[in-house]
Amino acid sequence: MKRIVTCLLLLAAAFAVIPGCRKKDKVEPLKVYAIIHEEETRALLDLFTKKTGIPAVFLHSTTGELVNRVIAEKGKPQGDVILGGASSYHMQLSDMGLLEQYSSPAASKFPKYALSKDGTWTGFCVLALGIGINEKRYREKFPGIPEPSSWEDLLNKAYKGEIVMTNPVASSTAYLFLQNQLQRLGEERGWKYILELAPLVGQFPESGSAPAKLIGTGEYALGISYLHALAKYAHEGFGVKAIPVARSVGDVDCISIIKGSGKIDESRKFVDFILSREAQELMSGISFTTPVDSNCSVPDGCVDIGKLDLMEYDADKASSEREAVLAKWTKEAR
Amino acid sequence: MDKRGKIGAMADSLRRCAASDKLKGLVKVRGLASVHDFILLLLILCIVLPLCMVVSKPSLSDYASAFTSDVFRSAMANTAVLCVLSASLSAAIGYFYAYAIAYSRVPFKRFFAAMPLVHLILPPSVSGLSFILLFGRNGFVTKTLLHLDVSLYGLPGTVVAQVLCFFPIAYVICLQRLRSINHSLENAACAMSDGYARVFLLTLRLSHSAILQSFLFVCVLSASDFGNPLILAGRFRVAAIEIYSALTGWIDVGKSACMGTVLLIPSLLLFILQSRLEAKGERRTSQIGKGSQSDLIAAPPAGLNHCASGFCMFMASCIAAQVVSVSLGAFQNIWGVDWSLTLKHMASIANAGLELRNSIVFSFFGAVAAVVVASVCAYSVFRVRHALSKVMHAVISLPAAVPGTLFGMAFLLLSANAGIRSSRLMISVAMFVGFVPFAYRIFSSRLLQISESLDDASSSCGASWRRTFIRVFIPLSGESVFSSLFYCFARGIGTVSAVIFLVSFDTPLASVRILSLTEQGFWGDAAALSLFLMVVIFLLLLLAYAAIRLFGRKDAGFEKGFIFL
Incomplete structure (x- = not known):
């Protein structure tokens, strides 16, 4: 009796498991490599399918991993669209001839910084750098020091070991920060600033989301991060405060179609959809990013692009001297 | 132990009868060589080839x-x-x-x-x-x-x-x-009324x-x-x-x-x-098959x-x-x-149904393949001493020395260069390769504990190597089968670095999702998914244990395996 029961149980377990790997959709869905967070990707794809009837699936990972994947799959891509990722990565892919050209009509009125020169990628939301602090830890550690409000304030020697910023080699956020300083202060003073700040930094984690996380749990008092990531953490209930800084730079999250995609028409429709006002407002409501399209309304807690003191950012310069800057940084700052 | 002891003694006397040493091992080799070659080829395809691609x-x-x-x-x-x-x-x-x-x-x-x-x-x-x-x-x-x-x-x-x-x-x-x-030395030291410190030193020397x-x-x-x-x-x-x-x-x-x-x-x-x-x-x-073991x-x-x-x-x-x-x-x-x-994190597990199923299925196939290959491999390396045995030993042990990220890259290159589009296959292979050395280690150490006279006895009685393998080796190493299967399965479910480049749109994995959730700051969801995964592994373990208690031989040491790994 016992044997029969166990047999049945094992069989049931096997059957519960096997159908999972034999499921096949009839219509081949649009495949999206998602660098923006999973939550908003899911919401955007659902809305897209609802509006156009085109089924879509996504694979979420970090920028570095997905860019490598696209390079490795050259000629026979598995995905159709790359959703998200800083412009420098899209430029790199475009230089390697891995992106399809498409200028969406939805982007006709977009500012210049959100459009690529060769018509491959399009920026859809602005990411601005800023300083994040954990208010509780900050008050405990530095009772007499006012909260930092400019990049220069970060050079206070008292902060030694309490700042966290990502490794520019591994993360586009921190590389943007380096370029921010180099373009703000000029080559020479920029490097002086960077080399003065480096010894104060407690650690340089690899992942772009790490500073917000480490400040959120109160592991560190201060961090350099994207403002929207900090705003998102604050909204989730972590004790984080996002401080916009004067003369900071912004980058754009971009979307592009992978060359060799078998679903060009669907991909174009998807790009149009992502650049549309409806999609941007939906995304902004979840991720606290600022849409490139200034007609969009944004939720409370989200940084208003008009109020930011953003400086002109030369993305081509940043992209072309990346290797040299990172090599110098690796040699001298770390 | 008594029965085994007797068999061992019989085998020893049989061995003495077979005066020529060359006779030993000849009978059982027939047929094993081709299996040996097949497995070696498989291992070279799965392990050496991708690594060569990375190195070059x-x-x-x-x-x-x-x-x-x-x-x-x-x-x-x-x-x-x-x-x-x-x-x-x-x-x-x-x-x-x-x-x-x-x-x-x-x-x-x-x-x-x-x-x-x-x-x-x-x-x-x-x-x-x-x-x-x-x-x-x-x-x-x-x-x-x-x-x-x-x-x-x-x-x-x-x-x-x-x-x-x-x-x-x-x-x-x-x-x-x-x-x-074997505690006889320690017992002798004890009998000579040495202090416990000296007995301990003796144990330390023995181990x-x-x-x-x-x-x-x-x-x-x-x-x-x-x-x-x-x-x-x-x-x-x-x-x-x-x-x-x-x-x-x-x-x-x-x-x-x-x-x-x-x-x-x-x-x-x-x-x-x-x-x-x-x-x-x-x-x-x-020691198994070599007379009885004394207690300390x-x-x-x-x-x-x-x-x-x-x-x-x-x-x-x-x-x-x-x-x-x-x-x-x-x-x-x-x-x-x-x-x-809150219960909202537990509710979010519903989004990860496909991930969970994929993880369990792939790592199960990977683990079964690892156990089958590792056991046959260990047997053929340690009992046959084929000319290529050393190569086989080296190849199957190799993945343990390779960083997971490097293997991940190797498989990515392999699937791109060889045009293998099935990420199901690649993930299962990655899980198999990643943990086969550990299964092999478990089997080979077990095999070294089993006296060769048992094999000799079996083959002297006319059994083929297959029969000896299935009727003598496997029953005596039930504990190893169980522990290596469980080890490979549990580690396969948890592994990230080797499979992170292989997951595809229809083959997401729970471990990769957990990593990406922690990266995005959804710690509660990540913890809930991990907890669920741990409970699933534990339940499967209990189920397997129950099945073995019911169907398995009582003396195969499966119970010991349960504590053991």
């Missing part, structure tokens, strides 16, 4: 620039320091834990014997996170309980986390050795090679470990991290591949040394028992704290920050 990827100038760069040299030096520290600590702790379990009177022994193995089913990215929440700068233990303002980031934190991760493996190796010691062996084994694991340094190393840069950042940051496969290849060399040397030692140590301890008479003094109990309790509570922290995290609003209770 960088150009000579890549190698030259790597060797001359400061980053590379300091990363290598740091890796060496980290390896030595965490391996020696893990080996010491593992040995004493195993000693406490095998020799002293510890209350709830079964519980403490199983506790270190619980760490194996914790997904690595979550165990790192729980480590920060417990022992970080703002951690529950360090800050809330002890009011310390310390920063463990860097070398100390990484060492502690690695020791927690790897001492269970040292423990398994040492326990295996301690349990296979010291296990310490060295686990030291080398953990060295290799620590050098290729990626998860712990990623979260905890801070400004202390190690090679495994540099490989990752070369790949994802510089988008430079050549540079990354070349660092990986260079890291491979010391790993391989350590590994060769380790397996030499293992073979030497275990050949002496073969010497009883440890009360003081030692107390120490051992305290020690076991401390280590077990470190592990338990991580498990408890994950379980609490699944029900807290924000793990470690906002303690109010």
Whole structure:
């Protein structure tokens, strides 16, 4: 009796498991490599399918991993669209001839910084750098020091070991920060600033989301991060405060179609959809990013692009001297 | 043991009858050679080929620039320091834990014997996170309980986390050795009324090679470990991290591949040394089928028992704290920050149904393949001594010395170059390759404990190698089948680095999702998914155990295997 029961149980377990790997959709869905967070990707794809009837699936990972994947799959891509990722990565892919050209009509009125020169990628939301602090830890550690409000304030020697910023080699956020300083202060003073700040930094984690996380749990008092990531953490209930800084730079999250995609028409429709006002407002409501399209309304807690003191950012310069800057940084700052 | 003893004695006399030594082993070889060749081919396809692709990827100038760069040299030096520290600590702790379990009177022994193995089913990215929440700068233990303002980031934190991760493996190796010691020498020492200290020294002498062996084994694991340094190393840069950042940051496969290849060399040397030692140590301890084993008479003094109990309790509570922290995290609003209770994270598991099913199915296939291949391989290497046996031994042991990220890259290149589009197949193969060396290790050490006279007896009676393998070897190593299957399965579900490049749109995996959830800051969801995964693994384990109790032979040692791994 016992044997029969166990047999049945094992069989049931096997059957519960096997159908999972034999499921096949009839219509081949649009495949999206998602660098923006999973939550908003899911919401955007659902809305897209609802509006156009085109089924879509996504694979979420970090920028570095997905860019490598696209390079490795050259000629026979598995995905159709790359959703998200800083412009420098899209430029790199475009230089390697891995992106399809498409200028969406939805982007006709977009500012210049959100459009690529060769018509491959399009920026859809602005990411601005800023300083994040954990208010509780900050008050405990530095009772007499006012909260930092400019990049220069970060050079206070008292902060030694309490700042966290990502490794520019591994993360586009921190590389943007380096370029921010180099373009703000000029080559020479920029490097002086960077080399003065480096010894104060407690650690340089690899992942772009790490500073917000480490400040959120109160592991560190201060961090350099994207403002929207900090705003998102604050909204989730972590004790984080996002401080916009004067003369900071912004980058754009971009979307592009992978060359060799078998679903060009669907991909174009998807790009149009992502650049549309409806999609941007939906995304902004979840991720606290600022849409490139200034007609969009944004939720409370989200940084208003008009109020930011953003400086002109030369993305081509940043992209072309990346290797040299990172090599110098690796040699001298770390 | 009696029955086996008799068979052994019979076999010994049979062997004496067969005067010529050459006769031995001839009968059973027939037919095995072709299986041997087939498996060797399979292993070369799955292991050597992808690695060759990685090694040949960088150009000579890549190698030259790597060797001359400061980053590379300091990363290598740091890796060496980290390896030595965490391996020696893990080996010491593992040995004493195993000693406490095998020799002293510890209350709830079964519980403490199983506790270190619980760490194996914790997904690595979550165990790192729980480590920060417990022992970080703002951690529950360090800050809330002890009011310390310390920063463990860097070398100390990484060492502690690695020791927690790897001492269970040292423990398994040492326990295996301690349990296979023939106690007659120790009993003789005791009978000569030596003090317990001398008996202990004798035990240490009989088992010291296990310490060295686990030291080398953990060295290799620590050098290729990626998860712990990623979260905890801070400004202390190690090679495994540099490989990752070369790949994802510089988008430079050549540079990354070349660092990986260079890291491979010391790993391989350590590994060769380790397996030499293992073979030497275990050949002496073969005991099954060689008469009966005597029990140890010497009883440890009360003081030692107390120490051992305290020690076991401390280590077990470190592990338990991580498990408890994950379980609490699944029900807290924000793990470690906002303690109010919620069920929303548990509800989010519903989104991950496909991930869970994929993880279980792929790692099950991977584990079954690993067990079948490892057992046949071990048998053919240690019993046939074919000309290619050494090659086979080296090839199947190789993946243990390769950093997971490098293997991930290797499989990515293989699937791109060979045009293999099935990510189901590639993921299962990656899980099989990643853990087959461990299954092989378990089987080969078991095989060395089984006296060869049993095989001789079987083949003298006219049995083919297949019959001997199925009717003699497998029944005698039920414990190994069970423990290696479970080990490969549990580790396969948890693995990230080897499969992260292989997941595709229709084949997402739970472990990769957990990592990506922690990356995005959804810690509660990550903890809930981990907890669910742990419960699933545990239930499957219980189910397997129940099935084995009902169908298995009572004397096959399966119950022991349950505690064992």
